Amino acid sequence: MAMRPTAVELAARLAEDLGLMMCDEPLAGTSRFVIEVDDRGLALRDCQRPGLRALRVRDLPRHRAVTGRGLLGRALGKRSHSVMDATAGFGSDAIHCAELGLEVIAIERSPVVCALLKDRIQGLPLDETRLRLSVKSGDSRQWLVELPPPDVVYIDPMFPGKENASAKPSKAQQLLRALVGKDSDAVEVLQLACRRARHRVVVKRPRHAPPLTGEVHHQVLGRTVRYDVYLAGQ
Numbered sequence: 001m002a003m004r005p006t007a008v009e010l011a012a013r014l015a016e017d018l019g020l021m022m023c024d025e026p027l028a029g030t031s032r033f034v035i036e037v038d039d040r041g042l043a044l045r046d047c048q049r050p051g052l053r054a055l056r057v058r059d060l061p062r063h064r065a066v067t068g069r070g071l072l073g074r075a076l077g078k079r080s081h082s083v084m085d086a087t088a089g090f091g092s093d094a095i096h097c098a099e100l101g102l103e104v105i106a107i108e109r110s111p112v113v114c115a116l117l118k119d120r121i122q123g124l125p126l127d128e129t130r131l132r133l134s135v136k137s138g139d140s141r142q143w144l145v146e147l148p149p150p151d152v153v154y155i156d157p158m159f160p161g162k163e164n165a166s167a168k169p170s171k172a173q174q175l176l177r178a179l180v181g182k183d184s185d186a187v188e189v190l191q192l193a194c195r196r197a198r199h200r201v202v203v204k205r206p207r208h209a210p211p212l213t214g215e216v217h218h219q220v221l222g223r224t225v226r227y228d229v230y231l232a233g234q
């Protein structure tokens, strides 16, 4: 008979993997963030904002309308079957890509964010969407070189605060930004992605921000965001 590990066992394993201290209660002044583990999975608490409930990534909403004619579907292109999400974060876009029917490899370099992402995916119903998703920890610049080229590389670097001033970031986005800071190497990821992707590279940008770099082939425009499409090999 197989027994599921208890929350305490899971917490101990996670603490060891991430090199974190395990405790029953957050110890005052030791750390801004705490990962809470219980039978329902992981949650991230910001100890600097005691009034704020811990973020349970499993409860983050999924995209509502999932059709190939939506913004992301159009940006990914009809002929695409595989995508590497080079900046996975909490995985909303990666899950969206899998719901659209693509095989997805989601890469996240922050070990804490990656643990939360894996937990979110584990919490999905065991259906075709979940089976199409895999997660790798580490820097996508390394994985882009090591893995077979995907049809599409998808990049969603942290929005620079000022450009996104019109839209208030969600609690999840605020926590992510506080945890990982700026993505100052996004241009490097994009340039490498353009050399490695088989078909195209898609970059998510705030609607009115300038392109990350280089010559954009075409854009898919939304109300607050935009997808810049670069064709591979250009």
Ligand SMILES: C[S@@+](CC[C@H](N)C(=O)[O-])C[C@H]1O[C@@H](n2cnc3c(N)ncnc32)[C@H](O)[C@@H]1O
Pocket: 086, 087, 088, 089, 090, 091, 092, 093, 094, 107, 108, 109, 110, 113, 138, 139, 140, 141, 156, 157, 158, 159, 176, 180, 183, 185, 189
């Ligand atoms: C804006 S968030 C992505 C949000 C994500 N698209 C979603 O739907 O939840 C950017 C994430 O990319 C990660 N990241 C940035 N550069 C990376 C790199 N070179 N390799 C792996 N992860 C990276 C950051 O740690 C951060 O978690």
